Amino acid sequence: MAQVKVYSTPTCPWCIRVKQFLTENNISFEDYDVGTDQAKAEEMIQKSGQMGVPVVDIDGTIIVGFDKEKIKATLGL
Amino acid sequence: MYDLIIVGAGPAGITAAVYAARKRMQLLVISKDIGGQAAWSGDIENYTGYQFISGPELAAKFEEHMRQYNIALKENESVNGIRKTQNVITVTTEKGSYECRSLIIASGKRTRELNVPGEKEYKNKGLTYCATCDGPLFADKDVAVIGGGNSALDAALQLVNIASKVYMVNNVSVLGGDAIMREKLEVNLKVTIFNDSRVKAILGDKMVKALRINTAQGEKELAVQGVFVEVGLIPNSEFAKDLDKNKLGEIRINPQNETNIPGTNSKMLKKKIIKIGNKGIEAIAIKLLTKTFVLLRGSKGYIMCGYLNLKVAQKFQDAAAKIVGVASIEDALKAQIHSCTPQAKKIGIKPGQPVKDALRIIA
Numbered sequence: 001m002a003q004v005k006v007y008s009t010p011t012c013p014w015c016i017r018v019k020q021f022l023t024e025n026n027i028s029f030e031d032y033d034v035g036t037d038q039a040k041a042e043e044m045i046q047k048s049g050q051m052g053v054p055v056v057d058i059d060g061t062i063i064v065g066f067d068k069e070k071i072k073a074t075l076g077l
Numbered sequence: 078m079y080d081l082i083i084v085g086a087g088p089a090g091i092t093a094a095v096y097a098a099r100k101r102m103q104l105l106v107i108s109k110d111i112g113g114q115a116a117w118s119g120d121i122e123n124y125t126g127y128q129f130i131s132g133p134e135l136a137a138k139f140e141e142h143m144r145q146y147n148i149a150l151k152e153n154e155s156v157n158g159i160r161k162t163q164n165v166i167t168v169t170t171e172k173g174s175y176e177c178r179s180l181i182i183a184s185g186k187r188t189r190e191l192n193v194p195g196e197k198e199y200k201n202k203g204l205t206y207c208a209t210c211d212g213p214l215f216a217d218k219d220v221a222v223i224g225g226g227n228s229a230l231d232a233a234l235q236l237v238n239i240a241s242k243v244y245m246v247n248n249v250s251v252l253g254g255d256a257i258m259r260e261k262l263e264v265n266l267k268v269t270i271f272n273d274s275r276v277k278a279i280l281g282d283k284m285v286k287a288l289r290i291n292t293a294q295g296e297k298e299l300a301v302q303g304v305f306v307e308v309g310l311i312p313n314s315e316f317a318k319d320l321d322k323n324k325l326g327e328i329r330i331n332p333q334n335e336t337n338i339p340g341t342n343s344k345m346l347k348k349k350i351i352k353i354g355n356k357g358i359e360a361i362a363i364k365l366l367t368k369t370f371v372l373l374r375g376s377k378g379y380i381m382c383g384y385l386n387l388k389v390a391q392k393f394q395d396a397a398a399k400i401v402g403v404a405s406i407e408d409a410l411k412a413q414i415h416s417c418t419p420q421a422k423k424i425g426i427k428p429g430q431p432v433k434d435a436l437r438i439i440a
Contacts, residue, residue, distance in 0.1 A: 013116040033213075052205065
């Protein structure tokens, strides 16, 4: 089972969609609100080299934005 | 083949989809995202029926409404071309092509870029086009909002609750947008407004560190970690290569929302409007297929003028009055009223009356 982390803000439409997509596909994930969790915000910037949300970390593969095809390919869906 | 394809799933596209689904039309919605600009908005306080709702919440309600119906939806797909041959319209995307009898274009607009040095380098590295999405990442930081219209005011109002300082850089002498939003910002101690100012460059190392602006008092450098660009919108209409557009790239349509190619409607409302002498009167010249006709519109009603067939005339049942045999604005102004509705009679318009007199009544 892949370890999936989603770095998001509560108001970002693409964040909502990415989480919906993972849930619909029965993928469990950790959700970090980088608007309130400063440490996780730093971690996200460190990993992705940028500040845009959402960022999805699938076993170390970093995907910026809701890139459905890339998420599917990385998860083998 | 679908009866109808709708390009775009913002408020206009979703509304069209709900209407079409209730008419049991075979329809397909193709869209890059759902909710359009509404989804990217902060607080929405001018959508009738909701005194207050956030953009993402309103977009979710639109989507929920659409999904009540069994509507075929291709999400995450961008249309890159439309073509009409005889009675079939073919819509192509990067993933496939779809055929329909009629097409509604509700593809909306997207954020305009600043086109200054540093913009591309620092995109998502402190520079963003969405305060709703990325705003929370700038807690207790100093930020700048570029722009002075409603979108910029909306972004700044979101950021005053998050950031420690908000600069507004507006290229004209006063802020635009709604007074109710402006007033909230003008009294907020976190906000500094630079009017008559333009961005020269975005500066930084790995991330944004500063913003260089030209003000009436000379050049300034503002130390900021975030830059939010809200300098207007450009239409997503590049794929509609065969349709008539204005110089802004907006698709030209007639009052029935039809483009120059029959069967292709657009939700973008733009007409050729000419202000004429009478105060409060607009003359709208519309070319429909090969015929031109004119609407003379005032605040109390409108007068339809021109050679029209019955089908077109039926669409103007609510016109205050009608005149026939006229094909230009100049002719319309010299003509006499041919017939009028009971409502028109009540306000003093009558058959045989010079159009100029009737205009005074509807102004």
